[in-house]
Amino acid sequence: MLPLRWFARRLLLAATVVFGAANAVFFAFRLLPGDPVRSMLGSTNPTPELVEQVRHELALDEPLAVQYGRFMRRLFTGDLGESFQLQQPVGEVIGDQLWPTVQLATAAFALALLAAVTLAVLTAHRPRVRRIVSTLELVAASTPAFWTGMLLLALLSFRWKWFPAMGGSGAVGLVLPAVTLAAGLVGVFSQVLREEMERALEQPFVLTARARGSGETAIRLRHALRHGLIPLVTLAGWAMGALFGGAVVVESVFSRQGLGQVTAGAVAGRDLPVVTGMVLVSALAFALINLAVDVLYRIVDPRIDERSIG
Amino acid sequence: MSPRRHRTVIRRALLSAIALACVATGCGTGPGGGDGRDGRIVYAVDTQPDCLDPQISPYDVTAALGRNIFDSLVAMDADGRIGPWLATSWQISRDGRTYTFRLREGVRFHDGTALDAAAVKATLDHTVAPQTKSQYAAGLISMYTGATAVDARTVRVALSRPYAPLLQVLSTATFGIQSPTALRANRGRTCLKPVGSGPFVFAGWARNRRIELDRNPNYAWAPAGVDHQGPAWAAGLTVEFIPEAASRFGALSSGQVDVASAVPPSHTGRLRHADGFRLLRADQPGAPYTLLLNVNRAPLDDVRVRRALQRSVRLDALVKALYSGAYDRAWSTLTPATTGYAATTEGSWPYDPDEAARLLDEAGWTGRDEDGYRTKGGTRLTLHWPYMTSLMRDQRALLGQGIQAEAKRAGIDVRFTALEPGAYLEKALGRDADILAFSWNRAEPDIMRSYFDSGQTGDKGGSNAFGISDPRLDDWLREASATRDPARRAVLYAQAQSRVNQQVLALPVYAPATLVGAADRVRGVTFDVQAYPLFHDARLED
Numbered sequence: 108m109l110p111l112r113w114f115a116r117r118l119l120l121a122a123t124v125v126f127g128a129a130n131a132v133f134f135a136f137r138l139l140p141g142d143p144v145r146s147m148l149g150s151t152n153p154t155p156e157l158v159e160q161v162r163h164e165l166a167l168d169e170p171l172a173v174q175y176g177r178f179m180r181r182l183f184t185g186d187l188g189e190s191f192q193l194q195q196p197v198g199e200v201i202g203d204q205l206w207p208t209v210q211l212a213t214a215a216f217a218l219a220l221l222a223a224v225t226l227a228v229l230t231a232h233r234p235r236v237r238r239i240v241s242t243l244e245l246v247a248a249s250t251p252a253f254w255t256g257m258l259l260l261a262l263l264s265f266r267w268k269w270f271p272a273m274g275g276s277g278a279v280g281l282v283l284p285a286v287t288l289a290a291g292l293v294g295v296f297s298q299v300l301r302e303e304m305e306r307a308l309e310q311p312f313v314l315t316a317r318a319r320g321s322g323e324t325a326i327r328l329r330h331a332l333r334h335g336l337i338p339l340v341t342l343a344g345w346a347m348g349a350l351f352g353g354a355v356v357v358e359s360v361f362s363r364q365g366l367g368q369v370t371a372g373a374v375a376g377r378d379l380p381v382v383t384g385m386v387l388v389s390a391l392a393f394a395l396i397n398l399a400v401d402v403l404y405r406i407v408d409p410r411i412d413e414r415s416i417g
Numbered sequence: 418m419s420p421r422r423h424r425t426v427i428r429r430a431l432l433s434a435i436a437l438a439c440v441a442t443g444c445g446t447g448p449g450g451g452d453g454r455d456g457r458i459v460y461a462v463d464t465q466p467d468c469l470d471p472q473i474s475p476y477d478v479t480a481a482l483g484r485n486i487f488d489s490l491v492a493m494d495a496d497g498r499i500g501p502w503l504a505t506s507w508q509i510s511r512d513g514r515t516y517t518f519r520l521r522e523g524v525r526f527h528d529g530t531a532l533d534a535a536a537v538k539a540t541l542d543h544t545v546a547p548q549t550k551s552q553y554a555a556g557l558i559s560m561y562t563g564a565t566a567v568d569a570r571t572v573r574v575a576l577s578r579p580y581a582p583l584l585q586v587l588s589t590a591t592f593g594i595q596s597p598t599a600l601r602a603n604r605g606r607t608c609l610k611p612v613g614s615g616p617f618v619f620a621g622w623a624r625n626r627r628i629e630l631d632r633n634p635n636y637a638w639a640p641a642g643v644d645h646q647g648p649a650w651a652a653g654l655t656v657e658f659i660p661e662a663a664s665r666f667g668a669l670s671s672g673q674v675d676v677a678s679a680v681p682p683s684h685t686g687r688l689r690h691a692d693g694f695r696l697l698r699a700d701q702p703g704a705p706y707t708l709l710l711n712v713n714r715a716p717l718d719d720v721r722v723r724r725a726l727q728r729s730v731r732l733d734a735l736v737k738a739l740y741s742g743a744y745d746r747a748w749s750t751l752t753p754a755t756t757g758y759a760a761t762t763e764g765s766w767p768y769d770p771d772e773a774a775r776l777l778d779e780a781g782w783t784g785r786d787e788d789g790y791r792t793k794g795g796t797r798l799t800l801h802w803p804y805m806t807s808l809m810r811d812q813r814a815l816l817g818q819g820i821q822a823e824a825k826r827a828g829i830d831v832r833f834t835a836l837e838p839g840a841y842l843e844k845a846l847g848r849d850a851d852i853l854a855f856s857w858n859r860a861e862p863d864i865m866r867s868y869f870d871s872g873q874t875g876d877k878g879g880s881n882a883f884g885i886s887d888p889r890l891d892d893w894l895r896e897a898s899a900t901r902d903p904a905r906r907a908v909l910y911a912q913a914q915s916r917v918n919q920q921v922l923a924l925p926v927y928a929p930a931t932l933v934g935a936a937d938r939v940r941g942v943t944f945d946v947q948a949y950p951l952f953h954d955a956r957l958e959d
Contacts, residue, residue, distance in 0.1 A: 141839025
């Protein structure tokens with residue numbers, strides 16, 4: 108059903124985004140102050156021979172143009188190089204840790220969506236509850252994940268021992284990290300959702316529905332909610348970034364496996380190949396999610412046709 | 418598209434989102450608590466090793482975990498004496514350039530390979546091979562020229578120059594002997610598959626989560642000083658990575674782990690007074706956390722200014738306030754736990770603000786600016802002290818601010834600035850700073866040579882960051898590294914330590930200690946001379 112030309116154009120745009128990210132990371136690393144090889148070898152007083160050897164292996168002793176060509180050539184063959192710190196192919200390092208982060212992000216997203224829908228449906232156009240809930244949402248959205256996580260751990264893990272403090276396999280171990288990560292999203296989701304629902308509730312078709320004898324719950328769920336969901340689809344692209352950024356903190360607080368920890372470790376250790384790989388993977392994920400969002404738009408709101416989308 | 422169809426799509430999307438979340442999280446499955454440990458000790462550590470090959474990784478955490486996986490040729494006891502381990506005896510040639518080790522019989526690596534001369538040779542060759550990219554170990558045996566298997570149980574190690582600390586070097590976890598079969602088979606992947614002959618066998622590594630070590634059932638060659646011979650008491654060691662100090666401490670206090678590393682000094686008081694827990698503490702040998710001073714540029718090229726700085730910081734109070742007694746202030750560039758430490762340095766440079774003021778006046782820093790800092794010819798007395806946040810464990814950033822505040826009272830403006838690694842290293846290597854500070858864990862006074870020998874500058878892989886060139890120190894430290902007479906070495910190191918203090922080439926601050934928290938049900942966790950925890954004698958009691 109999707110117009111092919113439209114889809115091809117979107118795909119091309121997504122590829123451009125990834126290509127741009129690749130360029131950005133390539134040049135950003137070369138603009139950083141100091142010698143990247145020394146930074147990578149860190150505080151350990153490397154011998155001059157080792158410094159030169161590593162420089163040569165990473166081809167950092169070649170002219171910039173040659174480095175760039177090599178980088179792009181490797182990129183097109185899907186070769187992300189080898190992690191300097193872990194002495195393991197970058198693809199393997201990332202692939203290994205992808206699943207726990209996908210689990211965490213999916214669970215947090217589902218949780219946030221569920222909570223936001225519930226809150227919005229219950230509080231739209233109900234001023235008294237709305238004020239209280241909306242304040243709470245603001246608090247949740249502005250509390251740092253680190254703090255939320257520590258609080259949850261202190262009570263539910265250290266004191267009452269309902270949940271494991273670290274790692275945690277399966278659903279039980281996922282609860283606290285997912286709740287922590289979702290807490291930051293719920294506020295934003297439900298504020299937007301409620302706003303849209305309230306606008307919908309003022310539309311004439313709601314009056315028509317009421318006149319037809321539909322109950323309040325039915326109106327909210329069947330008519331108003333559907334209107335509210337459209338901007339939420341837009342937010343999904345943003346949420347992807349928030350979830351991934353949040354994972355860095357949440358995975359560290361809850362000692363979970365995942366890409367957040369890989370990123371944090373690679374940045375701290377100046378593991379150039381891994382950082383590059385992570386930037387590319389997140390750019391790719393971003394581009395794909397946004398592509399999916401655009402497709403979803405057309406499904407959720409059939410009024411949008413190819414001419415009105417850029 | 419009809420409204421009905423439309424609605425179904427949304428409903429289906431929502432349902433599949435929930436279903437996906439369930440698949441992703443395994444709804445309804447998953448084990449609950451942390452019981453049923455089957456005699457395994459759960460040990461929470463703060464950092465994950467980058468690599469478990471002790472000859473590649475420079476980090477303490479690799480050596481500390483590796484100590485339980487690998488054995489070394491010789492062992493150092495708490496008094497700094499070298500005793501047998503995988504080698505039962507050894508001879509050193511008269512010129513100090515050839516070491517011949519006789520190896521223990523019956524030792525097998527975890528993969529079944531027998532320990533022989535070729536295995537020792539393989540580990541040493543692996544250390545110095547360029548493709549290994551050793552970040553620390555190779556530098557320690559830069560004088561190694563090769564090894565020969567005289568017979569299956571005798572290996573001869575040749576050096577390009579005499580090096581007295583060689584046995585200490587070979588006693589460390591950094592020189593744990595690896596299975597030659599594994600080294601060959603796992604070439605390029607030794608980081609992920611460490612195979613040694615130690616009390617624990619590497620059994621798996623879930624990255625960013627845990628490392629599993631199982632008991633080595635055949636272990637029968639522990640060095641002297643252990644509580645028992647034979648296999649470890651515990652069935653295994655589960656090493657959990659919990660980077661956040663508060664999470665790690667909470668996991669210990671709630672019984673989810675048995676032992677936790679890197680207890681923050683501020684938490685030690687709570688642990689001492691808590692029922693059911695103990696604080697295990699081991700002083701670290703080597704160089705304390707030390708401020709290296711740039712003697713090669715103004716204003717610290719003037720010994721009077723250096724001494725004024727030395728005399729104007731109340732280190733006793735500062736270290737006590739910050740570390741609640743968990744660490745002691747330092748008096749020397751060697752920690753008290755190091756062989757060769759000169760106790761005579763204690764109290765030799767007390768806090769003396771009047772002396773500091775006099776020295777600064779004498780050096781011509783007589784003016785004062787509007788902020789109260791001393792000036793000379795209109796220039797403020799300013800010291801630049803860059804640091805890298807990733808190296809600031811133990812609240813060292815706060816400590817630096819404390820020193821900064823103390824210096825301010827003496828009229829010295831210490832600029833204590835956080836830099837990102839690239840910028841920091843550029844300044845450090847370019848000697849574009851007045852102060853740089855770090856500590857170094859090594860059970861050997863030869864660490865002083867790395868800090869103060871004129872040949873050990875940063876660009877050559879040493880720690881002499883500011884290129885201190887003191888002929889007397891060079892002579893003493895080089896002679897001490899070549900002579901094997903313990904009495905002579907003690908004299909030389911004592912002289913060197915007091916000279917560093919007299920010339921104020923560095924300002925030692927505090928002596929770090931390893932702080933480990935343990936539940937009472939765990940008994941027998943001990944420490945090696947580098948203050949790394951050992952689990953061979955550890956057991957869980959009911």
